[in-house]
Amino acid sequence: MNTKNTAFATAIICWQKRYGRHNLPWQCDNPYHIWLSEIMLQQTQVTTMLPYYQRFLRRFPDVHRLARAHTESVMAVWSGLGYYARARHLHATAKIIACKGFPQNAASWQTLPGVGKSTAAAITIFAGGGHHAILDGNVKRVLTRVFAIEQPTNKAATIHTLWKLADSLLPTHNIKPYTQGLMDLGATVCVRVSPRCEACPLSKQCLARQRGIERRLPHRSPRPIKSVRHIAMALIYHHNKVWLQKRPHAGIWGGLWSLPEKEATADLRDYCCKKFGDTLTPREEMAFTHTFTHYHLHAKVLCYACYKPPTSSPTAKWMQKGALADAALPAPIKKLLLAFFAP
Structure with missing residues (x-):
């Protein structure tokens, strides 16, 4: 040296x-x-x-x-x-x-x-x-x-x-x-x-x-302008429980529990109809925005009250509101749900 x-x-x-x-x-x-x-x-x-x-x-x-x-x-x-x-x-x-x-x-x-x-x-x-x-x-x-x-x-x-x-x-x-x-x-x-x-x-x-x-300095090559992705999510609740789905390990929020998600509102409503039949009552709509490394996510959240809940499975389940704070949820989803169930 x-x-x-x-x-x-x-x-x-x-x-x-x-x-x-x-x-x-x-x-x-x-x-x-x-x-x-x-x-x-x-x-x-x-x-x-x-x-x-x-x-x-x-x-x-x-x-x-x-x-x-x-x-x-x-x-x-x-x-x-x-x-x-x-x-x-x-x-x-x-x-x-x-x-x-x-x-x-x-x-x-x-x-x-x-x-x-x-x-x-x-x-x-x-x-x-x-x-x-x-x-x-x-x-x-x-x-x-x-x-x-x-x-x-x-x-x-x-x-x-x-x-x-x-x-x-x-x-x-x-x-x-x-x-x-x-x-x-x-x-x-x-x-x-x-x-x-x-x-x-x-x-x-x-x-x-x-x-x-x-x-x-340091200098980095300009990054491409972040794209915007729009999705629709369903917040389905039964009293003090919310319906969650396990996300695949690949992709964002891999392996976490989250709300059912589709690319379009029509597809989400079709999912809800097939999964829950006529047991859902539409409530208010919500929205949130979250920024990832390469894109901005804009989510429209359709809220439904469910009066006859289906049973849970390894990839979909009901979660009590009291368990949300310590659950394996993406940060923006946890924030949304805690606010939704807040007194």
């Missing part, structure tokens, strides 16, 4: 010891806690993730408890955190670990569901071993600015360049405080909007700051 790269690592390590985050609950030697935190932090900031992390550990305090849990229980505790494939992968990985033990190196971690190259490296480092580079969103932002990388960071060639750079910057020793420092710096100082350059230990090295372009 050359002198410039040594200065980079030294600055990060010294800064982390004085200003970095030292009291996060997963900063320990417990590989279960470390793995759980790294999965939850994918696509999610610490402030958002922290209450979910704490709630998850209260419900599943160790990997064996998680491995034995029913999938629906896992999804219920995860509900609201989004990107639900993470929860399914977490549960699948727990079953593997419960049988084979925790992996001992990054390569083994990377073979497990939901664990990519950077996540595997981070888990290995923080669990007490390994000498690897990581490249999460915070680290990408720091490297892109310090070295003034103007190529779009959502391009494969740029990612390849960033990985090579991250590998070249690794110090020989103190890999844990270095890695934690890079993540902390990106999360608290080299933030996406309004970076706090005056507080950055790399400000004198930062090429983006020298050129006055730090606020427009």
